[in-house]
Amino acid sequence: MSTPPPSPAAPSTSHTRRELLMAMAGVAATVVLAAFDSTIVTTTLPRVAEALNGMALYAWVGTGYLLATAASILIFGRLGDMFGRKPLMLISVAVVALGSIACGLAQSMPQLIAFRTLQGVGGGMMIATAFAAPADLFPDAKRRVKWMALVSAAFAMASGIGPVLGGAATQALGWRAAFFISPIAAAGALFLLARYFPLIRPMHDDSRKVDWVGAVLLVIAVGCPLAAIELAFAPGDHAHPLLGLALAVAGCAAIALLIPIERRVASPIFPxxxxxxxxxxxxxxxxxxxxxxxxxxxxxxxxxxxxxxxxxxxxxxxxxxxxxxxxxxxxxxxxxxxxxxxxxxxxxxxxxxxxxxxxxxxxxxxxxxxxxxxxxxxxxxxxxxxxxxxxxxxxxxxxxxxxxxxxxxxxxxxxxxxxxxxxxxxxxxxxxxxxxxxxxxxxxxxxxxxxxxxxxxxxxxxxxxxxxxxxxx
Structure with a gap:
């Protein structure tokens, strides 16, 4: 293993316990928002599809979100290393909140799919940065694991509460109301992150030029095989095995191209x-x-x-x-x-x-x-x-x-x-x-x-x- 670059003063020694607690509360609130964003509409979707007359596109509301999340996590994880995690966490909270509001105002199923896919990009950014953020605050793994338990517990509990909240809001106020729960949660996360999470200098000694070719190939390498699984094995008439095969081939080709490119560039998107x-x-x-x-x-x-x-x-x-x-x-x-x-x-x-x-x-x-x-x-x-x-x-x-x-x-x-x-x-x-x-x-x-x-x-x-x-x- 190569020697890592010199690190700045550990945040855990330069910040008070209260400041660290509030910073981790912001991270936990962000993780709760990520869980809400991915689960809160699960109990709502049947009524949404019926209201927008889009039952044929029902599966793609969830698929678009998951594909966008999975394909973007690695890219934003790397960008967080290069440019710092706080700005990306703040942007991700804003993207998820605005995307959720747009979903609540959607007038058709294609619009809803597009807005949920946008939220998926925000969700990928959020997961990539929030789960790495404790390492910035607690370089010592023995201290960090206790705080990561808080993050995991927050994510797990929010994942369980999300569908219940979504169902209750839908039953009481209509399906559009379910999409306005995430923006409310986002307000708290945005405040805690902006106020308490420190702006930590990125741990990077390479050029911070973004490897855009590698980023595009990485999206194809991750997203196409997952889309292929969804298309090839979808139930009934929604299955498209030939298209799924083509996407799988595209994903394999992207991997074959990605590896030599990442070996050559000075600051690879995927080292x-x-x-x-x-x-x-x-x-x-x-x-x-x-x-x-x-x-x-x-x-x-x-x-x-x-x-x-x-x-x-x-x-x-x-x-x-x-x-x-x-x-x-x-x-x-x-x-x-x-x-x-x-x-x-x-x-x-x-x-x-x-x-x-x-x-x-x-x-x-x-x-x-x-x-x-x-x-x-x-x-x-x-x-x-x-x-x-x-x-x-x-x-x-x-x-x-x-x-x-x-x-x-x-x-x-x-x-x-x-x-x-x-x-x-x-x-x-x-x-x-x-x-x-x-x-x-x-x-x-x-x-x-x-x-x-x-x-x-x-x-x-x-x-x-x-x-x-x-x-x-």
Whole structure:
């Protein structure tokens, strides 16, 4: 690993505890906004599509957002490293708020898709900067992990509250009202960030000229394969396998072009040194498995509860609450245990094993299963994710040079998104080829296998060796 450039005085020593607390409150508020932005309209979309007479375009409201987010995370992660994260966080909050207002005023389904895609770009900017921001404030990973538990807990709780808020606003005031919740949350985040988050000098010694060619290729490399999955395996008449194949080929071609270009330019948009080591490669593979398991559980467990077990939508929502709420529990426990670990990757090994056990518990759910068992199964999965999600980001930050913290954090978020897209598409195919029960159960068997694979990959990550190297250096 090359020697990182000299760093400025650590913010954790030059700011008071209150200032750091308020700065992290701003980061947490930004993460809450990101969660609201991605989840608050999920319960609203059926009524929106009906009101705008756009049921045929229903799926693209969510797909446009997710594609824009996934394709932009890495770029904004790198720009945050180059130019500082505070300006990008402020811009992202404004983009999301304005995009949400535009969605609330949309007069047609194509307009709504366009505005949601714009929000997706803001969401990608927000995720790329907010999850990397704790590294600016707390260079010491042992201190940082406790604060990252706060960020993970805020994101998890907001993800669970978002659909409820959206549904309540829609029922009380109409579907347009749901889009005006995010701007209200944005006002608080904007104030806290502008007032309390410090303007920290970027950790960069290269030319800050933006690699636009690499940026375009990176968008194609990430976005086209994800779009290909959506188009090739969409249900019924919405499937376009040939177009999906063409997009997949375009994505592979972009990757083939991107690698030599990034090796030549002075300041690459995606520095390959971030993934040259064995540990970063293992962590990103683990992130793909975690993303797949997490989203299979989130997307298809409601289907299992409602269509197979006969629960109402509201009952299913209550039973699924521990899956999201317990992420904060696991994150807090992980934050307490991390400073005491000589080999912190063991926490991820434990999380992977716990996720496999939780997936197995969900697999054993059948008609007549006690509600307490269902609640316990989702609680176990939520706790497991609390041991995995913060550590994936933290370990990538620890493995990277200080100047690459943003793009390293963004990379693990991107690979997790890719895993989630592949996992949900695969289970969707299984359901379409059989039935809901068999398809979801096969998907849950896949979850068990992927969770075990995550534990094996985490076991092979040697964080202790990294600490030894840095101490020796």
């Amino acid at each position: 390959l040194r971030v993934v040259t080591g064995r540990e970063p490669q293992l962590l990103n593979l683990a992130a793909m498995t975690v993303g797949a398991v997490m989203f299979i559980l989130i997307f298809y467990s409601p289907l299992l509860l409602q269509q197979v077990l006969g629960y109402s939508p509201s009952e299913a929502g209550l039973l699924l609450t521990p899956l999201v709420a317990a992420i904060s529990v696991g994150s807090i426990i992980n934050g307490r245990l991390f400073p005491k670990q000589s080999e912190p990757q063991r926490l991820m090994v434990f999380g992977g094993g716990l996720l496999a056990a939780g997936s197995l518990m969900v697999l054993l759910i059948s008609p007549g299963t006690s509600a307490w068992w269902i609640l316990a199964a989702f609680f176990v999965n939520g706790c497991a994710l609390g041991f995995l999600l913060p550590n994936l980001t933290l370990f990538m930050q620890m493995l990277s040079e200080r100047r690459d913290v943003g793009v390293a954090s963004a990379l693990v978020q991107t690979t997790r998104a890719i895993g989630s897209a592949i996992g949900t598409a695969l289970v969707g195919i299984l359901i379409s080829q059989s039935n809901v029960l068999d398809g979801v159960r096969t998907g849950l068997v896949l979850c068990v296998a992927l969770a075990i694979a995550c534990a094996v990959l985490a076991h092979r990550v040697k964080m202790k060796n990294l600490a030894t190297r840095r101490k020796a250096a």
